[in-house]
Amino acid sequence: MDLMSINYYYRHRLYGTVSRLTTTAATIDPVAALYKALSLSNLGHVSEALQILSTFLMQSDASIACIKASIYAHNSCQVVDREAVSNFEDMLRDKLKNNRSSRSLYLEALYLYLIGDNDNAISAAETSLKLEANSSKVLSLLGWLNLDLKKIRVAARYFVQALQDKENSDAGLGEIHCINPIDGLTKINKLVVRHPKEMVPIIHKMELLLNVRQWDTLADTILRASGIDSTNISVLQIQALKHIIDGKYEEAVPVLEKLYNELEKQESKAWWLFLDNISLFSRICGGNVKIYSCLEHYAKSALRVCTVKESPKVLLEVGHLYYLWAKQLYSQGENDNEIRERLKLAEGNLRRAANSDESTRSLVFLIMVELVYKNSIRKQIYDQLDLLSGLGADRDNPEFSLAKVLARAVTDHDTIVQILDKAVTAQQAKSSATKYGIPYLISLDPQFLVDIAAAYPKTKTGEKHRIRVLMLVVETIPGFINASLDLGRAHLAADQLDEALNIFEHVTSIDSNNPYAYLLQAQIHIMKGDFEKGRNILDIGLANNLQIMEFAKYHLLLANLAKFRNNYEMTINELKQAITMNKGKNGLTLEELSELYLDLSAAYMKTKKIKEATEAIKEARELLSGTDDTSVVTIAQARLSLTNGDIRGALSLLSSVPKGNPFYIQAQKEKADIYLNELQDGVGYSQCYQALVEADPTTENLTMLADAYMNIQESELAVQTYEKAMSTNADDNKLSCKLARVFVKCHQYSKAIKAYKNSGEDGSLELAELLLKLGQPDKAEQALTNLPLSRKAITLAKIYEKLNDFPKAVSTLREATSLQHSIDHEWSAKLYRQMAVYCTSQRDYKQAIDLYKKALHYTPNDSALHIALVKLYMQVDDWSNCEDACKAILSREPENEPALLTTADLALRRVDLPSAMKHFSSILDRRPDYWVALARLIEVCRRCDKLDSALPYLQMAKEKSGGHSSPGLSYCKGLYEWYRGDTQAAVASFNSARTDAEWGPQAVYNMIEISLSQNGTNGGATTAHRLLAELKPRGEDEENTIGLVEGFIRLATGDKSEIERAIIDFTSLANSDLLRVGASLGLAMGYVEQNQMSRAKAVLKRVAKLPWSLEEADYLERCWLMLAEIYINSGTQQAAQAQDLLNRVIVHNRSCIKAFTLLATLATKENNYQKAVEHYRQAWRLSGESDPSLGYKLGYTQLKNKQYADAISTCQRVLQLHPDYPKIRKEILDKALPRLRT
Structure with a gap:
């Protein structure tokens, strides 16, 4: 018989398993007989227990232990056979008169240990040890007895002595209990090797791995244990636990079903095992209703077989299970009848528990049941709470504390935080005595902690405490998805966006179908202004779970994306869809609903649908009536007033939002915007933010005031305010970075450097960038020393770029990509993109294309990357790939301007001028002030000989810019005037764009070209040289x-x-x-x-x-x-070659005056005056009929071709513009006139 296994299973109250394992040995070994008999007694099989013990009643060493065990078995019956007990007691008295052997005392001590009488057991064992000093079994038993009494050192000493017998595995297991789990793993591995087919060593190894949270090794060990015995109850329990810890609820359900079936087969009478599993899994399953449904079977079995004495405990736990189930169904917005059915079952079991037990816990839970429906809070609940308080329920009772808060018996936020903190501390104290594992999780009750966290007030302090409690839960159960979502939301409420994003990414790594995590991730990216990433996340969420479209928030976020793209019709459609979907568990919070109506009314105003905007505001007023969110209606009404030109009315409405209202800050911000943008009143603008600080001088409000000062160029006041904000929160690295940026804007670089240095790692990157701009690459590199390569790679590469060490820049980025397992896909894409940029600058285009493709592997929907690749394809004249890439972009984003521009550019490069003109016109129809497209259109129109077709688009651009001549518009205007032949106006327009960073250089080049075309005069060269010096x-x-x-x-x-x-x-x-x-x-x-x-x-x-x-x-x-x-x-010998070259020019540029002039010259040399006239006429028209030399040539050719009337007309036109050009009168006009008469 394996005493180690028998003792383990008995300690864990797996009495059915003990009975089975000792079936054979119990007939010949009194130790096995005691284990089996007491197990049967505990399971209610008294007659079988007595029969087993009867074999050893007359055996000298075993008789006393077996007689006592027989008396214990009789006393465990509901109806005790007093006569039989009396007979056994007489036998016992007779036996006790005799001298005792060491073995007799050991068996008695073992019996006492098995019934939990540890003090008497120790006395008997110590007496036995005096008779047989080196008895390994007695030493081992003393070890377990002292271990139960928490005398760890004493127990360890006994186990070590017992281990002098190398075969005593039971003592080996005991010793492992006395040392820390890490050291214990080393020793348990030896036991596993020595007993490869025994389950207990490997089960205990799993328990130790749980203690130290070595999840990967635990998973492997569970797999191995299942291979040995797939029906072992302990293995199945830990397997289910591991699935739930990982958040794999769907995988846990079949394991729990199998565990239930095995309990029914192996331990059908052990109600406590059913109860323990309910206690464990109901508290850690994250409200998974399938697991609750599975645990209902456990509950029914526990109720069926439990004793009357223990029934209150079972009823309380079962009632608690139904309460959790109902609460979860309510939070999911499930069928009301289903919720009430669970609440009825919860209430029924809890009332029966309360009637059978004097404990107040069941009464507290009854109140919690009533509180599931928030509208059921009535005066009688307050009376019940007062009654329970009088009974002492409020002393160290976390459940009572939570019930008190949920019933709103306390309203002061600070008091609520104190009460809930005390509840959390009490809950932690319950579990502090045990290592991480099953008893720890039951005592800690993660689900209860989640409920406490949810009860904290929605204040800054409340969010801070909520985060602390939820972090404890998520650290305890990494796969507790609901807790993780709540933690992410708490971080979001506290403006800790990066922390929230990490949490939601963690959730999707566990559950790739979770719609809430995708929606919240997308929301954060949109809040951070990363709209492309937000769109990508929504697409990924939709690909993984189509039901995400049924969430109102999904459409609200799509509306935000459409609003960013200024697509207000789509914004309206998505917001209306969100209203349609706003129901049940997929609905919006009150805050989100407020945001929705604000955006909807704003979108209607943008599309001039004032009637619809008014209707939306009216609908919002009805929906939000009686809440703080009615201020949203006021803000929307103010916006409508502003749209109607009533600025003062808008300000009045916004001023009516009171301090303390959740929307007070937003109202003040909108007031500030009106002062700045509508009234150009910088004082009024800053006073709005001053009012925020006066109302609540928090770090955030001081920061907003400082930002406002920066917006109106009050740098000194901004610095003072930032420094004041720093004094309220000296450890805020982000604020220190902001202050440094202000110093940079004020050109106070030494102060900026100092502020960056005080901002820790947060400011190191920006410090390096600043030092690089200041021409200090060595110091910049030094500033990055303490940052990991994964963070500093791109900035470090820029430093090497500055030092012209491009190979090192590329190798640095390449090294960082090898760390991509520890960074996100977006970062990997940035690394490959930067490498591609460097390779492009070094003209290694093939490598650059490969690197852009690698970047797209990580962020396949990144339009900017696609456009960069498209431009590179165009640069290497790979038009086919370029066109395919553009089509791919436009299939996803039909209005992607760079892709549309590239498509048009492709047509231009292929000299498909009509298509190019069509594409550029289409872009400008959508966005008249897209200057790059307008410049290209003017170029195409010139080459098509349709320059006037560009004029309407120039006019549209002027109207769009509101009369303000931007550098882009000035450049395009200059280009048009230049091509039209009005060089003086062109120079004036180019001069307006000359100082612009984007358009200035090319404007200067064009002015130089115009200067050089002025008949090659030295004055033109001087002007050109002066202009060139500006570049x-x-x-x-x-x-x-x-x-x-x-x-x-x-x-x-x-x-x-x-x-x-x-x-x-x-x-x-x-x-x-x-x-x-x-x-x-x-x-x-x-x-x-x-x-x-x-x-x-x-x-x-x-x-x-x-x-x-x-x-x-x-x-x-x-x-x-x-x-x-x-x-x-x-x-004339090379006339054909000349003709071919000139035709080639005209194919590419139908406005080339010189080409037509030379063609005319060629025709004249061939005496083909008719053709010469046609070419000269075309050249004359293209010059705007302003070049007198061209007019002369046309008139002369017309004269030679006997077109006298046309020649006269041409001469008159030249003389009209250039009266001082007498040559044409004498040589052409005077000759044509008499010939016309004849």
């Missing part, structure tokens, strides 16, 4: 571009030495891939100036065969024109 290059590419333009300026001077210098510079730049065409043009122009036509021709022929690209279009077209001109001037 500040950022990087090698920009330096080379400036060098190229400087070469053209040198050519324009006409100075021989400057031309030679330009040729040297162009020769150097011609090796650059990016500037090869422009440099070749300059080189050819220089050779022409030196009259080296053959060299010019050779240079131009090399680049003439290059494919057309948008970036080099102007330079390449000028090369084609120049080469064509050389061909024309060299004679």
Whole structure:
């Protein structure tokens, strides 16, 4: 017989298991007989117990123990056989007269230990030990006895002595109980190896792993134990427990069902085992109704077999189970009849318990049952609480404390916090005496702690205490999903967004179908302004659980996303859908409902639907009547007044929101916005935030006031206010960072650096960025020393970029990606994206494309990444992939502007000018002030010879900008005027955009081009040189571009030495891939100036065969024109080549005056005057009929072609604009007039 296993199962009251294991041994071994008989007695099988004991009544060593066990068995009967007991007592007296052996005393001590009489058992065992000093069994028994009495050191000493017998595994198990669990695991592993087929060592190993919370090892051990005996009750219990700790409720249910079936088979009379499982699993299952339903079977079995004496305990626990079940159903908004049925069962069992027991716990729970329906709070509940208080129920009774708060018998927030804190402390004290495990979890009662946490008031202090209690629950049961959700919400209420986000991500890692976690994650991302991430989370949630669409909050969040995109029609539709879905467990909180109606009325106002906005406000007033949230209606009404132009009325309404109202802060903010944006009243604006501080001088309100001062350029007041806020919360690193940012804006860099240093790790990244801007990369790197690479990688790479060490920058980011198991997908995407940027700057495009694809693996819906990849495809002329990528983006986001722009750019690059024009027009119809698209449209219209088609879009852009000429608009206007031939107006417009960071550089380049086109005058070159000096290059590419333009300026001077210098510079730049065409043009122009036509021709022929690209279009077209001109001037032999080049120019640019002029020249040389007239007329029209030399050529050709009337008309037009151009009168007009008469 294995005493270790028998003793273990008996200690855990698995009497049926003990009876089975001792069946054979009990007939020959009195130790086994005592275990089996007492187990049977405890299960109510007294006659069987007596029969087993009868075998040993006459055995000298066993008789006394067996007689006492027989008396115990008789006394355990409901009807005691007094005569039999009297006979056994007479026998006992006779036996006690004889001398006792060590074994006799040991068996008596064992009997006393098994019935719980530890003091007498120790006395008998110690006497036995005196007779046989080294008895391993006696020493082991003394160890267990002292262990039960919490005399750990004494017990350990006995176990160590008993272990001199190497075969005494029972003592080995006892010794493990006396040491810490970590050391115990080492020893239990040896026992597991020695007894590979025994369940007890491996079961105890699972218990130790529970103690130290080694979840992964526990899972492996459960698997191994199940392989040995899949029906073992202890294994099944721990397996179910592990599933629930992991939050895998669906997997726990079948294990609990199997555990119940095994209890019915193996321990059907052990009501306490059924009860223990109810106590454990009902308190940790997170309100899972399937588990409650399963536990109902346990409850029925416990009630069926429990004794009358123990029934109050069972009734109380069963009543508590039904109470928890009803409460959960109520919170989920389930069927009312179902809830009331559970409440009725709870009340019935609790009343029976109260009638059978003097304890007040059942009466407290009866009050809790009544409080499930909040509207059932009546005066009689207060009377019951007073009565129970008189009976002493309020002394160290956490349940009474919670009932008191839930019944609203206490209303003061500070008092409520004190009462609930005391309840939590009392609850923790109950469990403090035990290690983490099953008894600990029952004593701690995590579900009760969750209920306490929910009862804290919704104040800053209340949220702080709520977080503390819920963190205890989540640390205890990591998979307690409801507690995790509540903890995340508490963090959210306390504005701890990152902490909340971590909690909700933890929930989705446990339960990928949980809709609440996805909705709350998306809400946080939207609150942080990360709308793309919010959208992605909602998509992931929908993919995992389609029922998320049935939540009103889902549609509220979609409305927020639509509002961000200024799509107010969709906002309205989603908000109306949210109202439709606002019911039951999927409904909105009062606060969310308030937000909904605010947004709905605002969206109606944005779409000029004033009647609908008024209706929405009216509906909100009815719904929110009688609550603090009625102030939402006031705010909405104020917005409506503002929309109608009643500024003072809006301010009056907002001023009516009283201090202390939950929406007071929002009302003050909206008042402030009106003062700033409508009345341009900075004083009134700041006074709104001053009022907040006066009402409640918290750190948050002081921070808002400081931010307000910054918005009206009151830097000194902002600094003072931030410092005051710091004095109220010196340890607030985020506030210290804010103060540092203000110092940066004020250019007080030394103070900023000091503030960043005081902000700990939070400010280290920003400090490094500042030091980098100040040109101190070494100090910047030093500032990042204490940060992990996963946080500092991108900033560190920027430092290496500043030091021009691009390989090290890339290797740093690559090393950080190896840590991606510890960071989120978004961060991994950022790392790969930055590497791609560096590779692009080093022209390693293939590697850059691969890196962008890796980034998209982590954030597949990141539009910015897709656009970056699209631009790279375009840069390497991979138009097919570029087009596919654009289509993919637009299939998800039909209005994605960069993708639409790229699609239009693709059409332009393919020289599909009608399609390009259509695409750009479509973009501008949606957003007239999209300056990049407008500039492109003007370019396309010019190349299509439809420049006037761009004019309506320019007008729309002007109207959109409200009369304010933004740099983008000025640039586009200048471009249009330049292409129209009005260079003076173009220069004025470009000059307006000249100082802008985005449009300024290109505006300056265009002004230089215009200056150089002024007939190559030296004055133009001087102006161009002065303009060029304004440009500040950022990087090698920009330096080379400036060098190229400087070469053209040198050519324009006409100075021989400057031309030679330009040729040297162009020769150097011609090796650059990016500037090869422009440099070749300059080189050819220089050779022409030196009259080296053959060299010019050779240079131009090399680049003439290059494919057309948008970036080099102007330079390449000028090369084609120049080469064509050389061909024309060299004679008729190369006329075909010239014709081909000029046609190529016109295909790409139908507005090219020079191309049509040269075609006319070519036609004239061929004596084809009709064709020459057509080409000259086209050139004359494109010049705006303003170039007198072109007018002369047209008139002369018309004269030669005998089109005298047309020639006269052309001459009159030229003379009208240029009266001082007499050459045309003498040589054409005077000759055409007489010929027209004849």
